[in-house]
Amino acid sequence: MRAALLLLPLVLTACKQEMAQQRKLGTHAAAPFWPDGTSARPLPVGVVARGALEHDRALAEPPPVTPALLQRGQERYGIYCAPCHGLVGDGDGMIPRRGFPRPPSYHTPRLRAAPASHFLEVITHGYGVMYGYAARVEPADRWAIIAYIRALQLSQGAELAAVPEAREKLP
Amino acid sequence: MRDDLDASAPKDAVAAQLFPPWATLAARIALVSLVVLPLGLLGLLMTLQYTPYITGQSITPDQPVPFSHEHHVGGLGIECRYCHSSVETSRFAGLPPTHTCMTCHSQLWTNAAMLEPVRRSLAEGRPIRWRRVNELPDYAYFDHSVHVRNGVGCTSCHGPVDTMPLMRQAAPLTMGWCLDCHRNPAPHLRPESEIFAGHWAPPPGQEARGAELVRHYGIRTEHLADCSVCHR
Numbered sequence: 001m002r003a004a005l006l007l008l009p010l011v012l013t014a015c016k017q018e019m020a021q022q023r024k025l026g027t028h029a030a031a032p033f034w035p036d037g038t039s040a041r042p043l044p045v046g047v048v049a050r051g052a053l054e055h056d057r058a059l060a061e062p063p064p065v066t067p068a069l070l071q072r073g074q075e076r077y078g079i080y081c082a083p084c085h086g087l088v089g090d091g092d093g094m095i096p097r098r099g100f101p102r103p104p105s106y107h108t109p110r111l112r113a114a115p116a117s118h119f120l121e122v123i124t125h126g127y128g129v130m131y132g133y134a135a136r137v138e139p140a141d142r143w144a145i146i147a148y149i150r151a152l153q154l155s156q157g158a159e160l161a162a163v164p165e166a167r168e169k170l171p
Numbered sequence: 172m173r174d175d176l177d178a179s180a181p182k183d184a185v186a187a188q189l190f191p192p193w194a195t196l197a198a199r200i201a202l203v204s205l206v207v208l209p210l211g212l213l214g215l216l217m218t219l220q221y222t223p224y225i226t227g228q229s230i231t232p233d234q235p236v237p238f239s240h241e242h243h244v245g246g247l248g249i250e251c252r253y254c255h256s257s258v259e260t261s262r263f264a265g266l267p268p269t270h271t272c273m274t275c276h277s278q279l280w281t282n283a284a285m286l287e288p289v290r291r292s293l294a295e296g297r298p299i300r301w302r303r304v305n306e307l308p309d310y311a312y313f314d315h316s317v318h319v320r321n322g323v324g325c326t327s328c329h330g331p332v333d334t335m336p337l338m339r340q341a342a343p344l345t346m347g348w349c350l351d352c353h354r355n356p357a358p359h360l361r362p363e364s365e366i367f368a369g370h371w372a373p374p375p376g377q378e379a380r381g382a383e384l385v386r387h388y389g390i391r392t393e394h395l396a397d398c399s400v401c402h403r
Binding site: 021027083098099100129130 | 271277278
């Protein structure tokens, strides 16, 4: 009898993994409770999310153009735009080469003349077959990308006279 | 048993010895195994924990869509953050929503049977149910942003992603594995430009560069192995 009692704790250390699999929903866990089956909930109608006002404010006015902004723009452009628009913005990215409709070059007179607000609109809501990037590109980053596109446009149409140092390096 | 003995041994020997000649050996073996067997079993249980069978290392789960990192990252050169967009800013790297796939597949391979679950997901508004490849128990805390912003690249933990046709768990993800790096991160550190590379090997001068990078990122290694860093 006593021996059996001693064995009891062994039985009680059951195999429940409650520490490893806690009863809570992780990020993007499956949750059959909701119709779309995920724990990631959209905002209820009418709710203004924390930070939404700053978000709008950042969209409304472009930040000052600094080397840091251009660098950020270059990085973000490389991640989100270069696969299609190509590294210099001529529309010759890897994805159009695999059959995606070819985007226009940024160096056409029409897009050179287009205001920054047009680019902002395209990044936010998309254009034709191009989807919007609002979910992945923050407002501040949208301005950074636009600044970088402007730099690309400048670089492709630059006059040699504007960069006298470059003259010596050219053959 | 008894009958066997009777047949093989002389009658008086059986009377004199209840135990056959090999009994001493058997008793010795039994005594030794009384000690060795439990120890062996314990050892087995302890080492079993670190085998891929338990840690899940190298396991490639079946996915609803056979998404290939080799194709998209290695072949097309798409950056990690195009799809795992929250990796720099949050704990969670994030899996791409169906919308992200559709930025390209609304025009490309639009009739492929392989992509049927993606199209169905978009039509029904239900996310694709990817199966987790890397998963820590809930009592361990992990954060992507702190690693990615401090010189630890994706491939240090996830292996050469750009050659994986299907995603597999590259590291054991045991506590010992985390600690190996937390005690001495220098050999694994990279400059900002190399964090998201699809494959990476330490360059020849890594020893000096690593020490330099520890200073550059301001990493304080004294407390990185404290229990409360990962169990909070």
